[in-house]
Amino acid sequence: MKILVSGAGIAGLACARELGARGHDVTVVEYGRGLRLSGTPIDIRGDAIEAVDRMGLLTKVRARRVRMSERTWFVDGAGEPVARIPFAEVSDSDDDIELLREDLVRILADALPGTAAIRFDDSIEALTDTGGRVDVRFASGRTGRYDLVIGADGQHSAVRRLVFGAEEDYLRHLGVYFALAEHPAEAGTGGANAIYNVPGRMAGLFRYGGKAVAVFQFRSEAIDHDHRDLDAQKRILLDAFAGHRSWRIPELLDAARVDPGFYFTSASQIRMPTWHRGRVALVGDAGYSPAFLSGRGTSLALTGARFLAEGLQRYDTDHAAAFARYEARQRPYVAFAQGRVDGGRDRMLPMTWEAIAARNAALQEADAGAA
Ligand SMILES: Cc1cc2nc3c(=O)[nH]c(=O)nc-3n(C[C@H](O)[C@H](O)[C@H](O)COP(=O)(O)OP(=O)(O)OC[C@H]3O[C@@H](n4cnc5c(N)ncnc54)[C@H](O)[C@@H]3O)c2cc1C
Numbered sequence: 228m229k230i231l232v233s234g235a236g237i238a239g240l241a242c243a244r245e246l247g248a249r250g251h252d253v254t255v256v257e258y259g260r261g262l263r264l265s266g267t268p269i270d271i272r273g274d275a276i277e278a279v280d281r282m283g284l285l286t287k288v289r290a291r292r293v294r295m296s297e298r299t300w301f302v303d304g305a306g307e308p309v310a311r312i313p314f315a316e317v318s319d320s321d322d323d324i325e326l327l328r329e330d331l332v333r334i335l336a337d338a339l340p341g342t343a344a345i346r347f348d349d350s351i352e353a354l355t356d357t358g359g360r361v362d363v364r365f366a367s368g369r370t371g372r373y374d375l376v377i378g379a380d381g382q383h384s385a386v387r388r389l390v391f392g393a394e395e396d397y398l399r400h401l402g403v404y405f406a407l408a409e410h411p412a413e414a415g416t417g418g419a420n421a422i423y424n425v426p427g428r429m430a431g432l433f434r435y436g437g438k439a440v441a442v443f444q445f446r447s448e449a450i451d452h453d454h455r456d457l458d459a460q461k462r463i464l465l466d467a468f469a470g471h472r473s474w475r476i477p478e479l480l481d482a483a484r485v486d487p488g489f490y491f492t493s494a495s496q497i498r499m500p501t502w503h504r505g506r507v508a509l510v511g512d513a514g515y516s517p518a519f520l521s522g523r524g525t526s527l528a529l530t531g532a533r534f535l536a537e538g539l540q541r542y543d544t545d546h547a548a549a550f551a552r553y554e555a556r557q558r559p560y561v562a563f564a565q566g567r568v569d570g571g572r573d574r575m576l577p578m579t580w581e582a583i584a585a586r587n588a589a590l591q592e593a594d595a596g597a598a
Pocket residue numbers: 233234235236237238239256257258259263264265266267268269328349350351379380381382383384385386407490510511512513519524525528
């Protein structure tokens with residue numbers, strides 16, 4: 228079949244790999260000018276590891292494993308370590324492979340078969356499902372005709388909006404924002420990763436793979452903004468930390484100010500009654516973002532791509548049966564991941580100085596007990 232995939236993130240690339248390897252003619256359309264490589268390390272857990280194994284990529288993925296979470300400390304205003312992240316508790320799986328998002332994107336992109344190609348700097352502007360095919364108009368002015376369209380274009384999916392309706396019908400904001408900026412001055416300096424809290428906010432400095440990044444999280448009601456407007460996103464971050472000058476917060480905010488690759492997102496879940504309609508299906512954050520707090524978004528993208536491709540293999544041209552099977556197999560994973568966000572939020576973003584001290588004391592006690 229001729230299949231169009233919107234988005235060259237983890238879900239889109241995994242779909243292209245899985246569908247292309249089964250002989251489909253796949254085009255991925257990505258609105259970035261190239262692969263989007265930023266991001267802190269992500270986790271591949273549970274059955275997503277099997278999905279990677281079936282793609283033949285597990286050895287490559289394991290070779291790029293990092294252990295960033297295990298080297299992360301909460302610090303005080305003087306930068307002194309006060310408590311350690313309990314890694315065994317943070318992960319919900321016995322087997323958990325942590326690797327740079329950038330490395331996973333590259334591994335998947337390098338593994339695309341000859342039957343799959345990526346077109347950058349373009350996106351779907353309109354699509355019409357005629358029942359027998361999908362007619363697509365792109366922002367570039369091109370047009371195309373496809374048997375199926377897969378929306379793998381992330382939390383703010385354009386395919387979802389065009390086919391299933393407005394984002395607000397499906398998006399559930401969890402009250403937290405996340406931002407990330409490269410901090411080149413700290414690159415290659417080594418040392419532990421540090422997280423510093425002020426009430427309702429955290430700023431961190433993480434180092435991995437020769438890079439250093441400033442990371443921020445803060446609690447907030449939903450803030451209306453254009454998610455493609457980098458300057459607006461930076462302003463939201465700066466406002467959230469206005470007046471906070473302790474630890475290295477000003478320096479980390481300066482890194483955010485100047486980074487052209489700045490990444491900003493809300494902790495939001497996408498909850499939909501179904502992920503397919505006619506000849507269109509959603510995979511990954513587009514259909515079922517569990518929010519970064521779950522640590523499961525990448526794993527869902529990988530199992531989703533696998534189940535979708537296996538469904539189409541089993542039912543051949545009966546895409547409706549294939550999509551239904553994909554959804555039935557993927558639902559339990561999504562329910563599990565979306566149910567796992569509250570503990571992470573409370574540990575990372577205590578609301579008061581007292582709650583920060585209590586969290587640190589509890590972690591110290593747990594650490595002493597484990598020793
Ligand atoms: C640059 C970046 C950095 C990230 N950093 C982190 C992180 O530090 N921690 C974390 O937990 N998660 C991070 N994520 C999200 C994480 O990768 C996903 O939650 C998870 O891997 C599921 O992947 P996905 O492919 O469904 O979504 P995403 O990884 O968000 O990929 C969606 C892709 O679709 C593209 N796209 C969006 N809209 C359109 C459109 N209209 N047309 C064409 N293409 C479109 C995007 O550019 C992106 O390449 C990041 C995502 C991105 C894009």
